[in-house]
Amino acid sequence: MNTNVYIHIPTTTIFRIVAAVVALIFVFLMRDIIMLLLFAIVIAAAVDPFATKMENKGIPRIVGLLVVYLLFFLGVTSFFWVLVPPLAIELTDFTANFPVYANGLVEVLSRYGITPDNPAFSTLPNYIDKLTENLTQLVPTITGVFTDVVGRGFQIITVFLASFYLALQRDGEEKFLRMLSPETEDPYIVDLWKRAQKKIGQWLQGQVVLAVLIGVATYVGLTVIGVKYALILSIIAGMLEIVPIVGPIATAIIAMVVAFFQAPAKSVLVGLFFLILQQLEGNILVPLIFRKVLGLHPVIVIFALLIGLRLGGVGGMLLAVPMAAVLTELFGDFSSGKIKV
Incomplete structure (x- = not known):
């Protein structure tokens, strides 16, 4: 006995799928x-x-x-x-x-x-x-x-x-x-943007202040110790502050290696300096600067930067954290049931 099975796909569903595919192609071409x-x-x-x-x-x-x-x-x-x-x-x-x-x-x-x-x-x-x-x-x-x-x-x-x-x-x-x-999604889109904008603004302002402070402190500390290339190392320290956890550790290792080539004893002093600096940063600077920041989890920031670099180079990295802030809010709305698919 043959039975025919018919699968009915509503026209609206087909239209949505086609529209989504066209939108993805458009985004790719106009990226x-x-x-x-x-x-x-x-x-x-x-x-x-x-x-x-x-x-x-x-x-x-x-x-x-x-x-x-x-x-x-x-x-x-x-x-x-x-x-x-x-x-x-x-x-x-x-x-x-x-x-x-x-x-x-x-x-x-x-x-x-x-x-x-x-x-x-x-x-x-x-x-x-x-x-x-x-x-x-x-x-x-x-x-x-x-x-x-x-x-x-x-x-x-x-x-x-x-x-x-x-x-x-x-x-x-x-x-x-x-x-x-x-038009039907206006209220939600605007609310999502306001929340993401607040998170982006607070994070960006905090990162700029922290990068400047760490960069200046690194330059002063390495200059006092007598390490050459203090300017290069201080700029690296400021730039790597955007990468949580990994950035400060990488800066300390680079500075210690450079100091070791000049004089092994200096590398020990540099290590102690960065240890003290990280304690000050973690216990004083970060709580003080980011006390009002809703914040993004460090792991999210790291992966966002890596994905941004892979997809769009330096420009992708610059946009990675703002986009991560929007997606974090969006996923939060999904998990809370505020929006449904």
């Missing part, structure tokens, strides 16, 4: 433009609170925005003007002296029985030569990065202009999201 748009929204969300505070004090919103953007560009310009020349000098000096440091490492390994007869030792010269070659190319690479930034000037200008116009109106990002979202 570069969408990334620029996301940058503009994030920047607008970051400057909006400052412009609103100035507006509440009687300063026209457009004037407040111009002041914020002007201070930002002056800060970036001053950073490159003051730090890039000595940074390039330190990098060049480190590259020139690296073979000396490498030979010192070979001598230390020999003391512990790792000699040319040891298999581990035989591969070391190849690694040293390769690393020396990479370091030699480092300064031109940095110059290439600056050239690439200048080459992308049109995109950068577009992002800042778009963010300026979004922030020009009070709650401009919300109005823009309302325009893009279905």
